[in-house]
Amino acid sequence: AQKVTQAQTEISVVEKEDVTLDCVYETRDTTYYLFWYKQPPSGELVFLIRRNSFDEQNEISGRYSWNFQKSTSSFNFTITASQVVDSAVYFCALSHYNAGNNRKLIWGLGTSLGVNP
């Protein structure tokens, strides 16, 4: 079954700490995409990254970095030197082909990150 697991429901850190949000996925597809979205208290979901299953290179964007490992089916997200503005719910998502041969997103349940000053 296609599935995305974000085992950490809530994480609380103090500003400037590094924090890693875990994402483990299951899929039978050989080609798939993985995503991370951020949802701050204002409500809108903000796209952070899309990763193709064929590209296992890690990615860094400012304080954000992503570690994609097909061997462990994980796509973890690290925030370095966290800031209060990083407080949000973070969703990991997997694209897969459903029974109708259409690609859909499977979302994890999200990790709520609180960064305290």
Place this chain on the structure above:
Amino acid sequence: DTEVTQTPKHLVMGMTNKKSLKCEQHMGHRAMYWYKQKAKKPPELMFVYSYEKLSINESVPSRFSPECPNSSLLNLHLHALQPEDSALYLCASSPYERESTGELFFGEGSRLTVL
């Protein structure tokens, strides 16, 4: 500031009311989406419009009626809703016709309460 604008931000309605949620984007995207999000849950896809035509309906009850008057506007008409329909309704747009292909641009949502 988000480039997808949703109105109203908050809406309270009775089960016999008729109301509409509105969404507007000016990024020239070909696809627009409606999602429903309950508290502490991920968003659930409801409808997708591609080139102003309904391309996906995720078996949504008929009390929700989408409309795409033009490529920039998306409406969700609400009628005879139930209290369990209370949720955050998110609109999104994308250059892609499938939510799973690329980046989705979301609005801040309309928080609906059904009494």
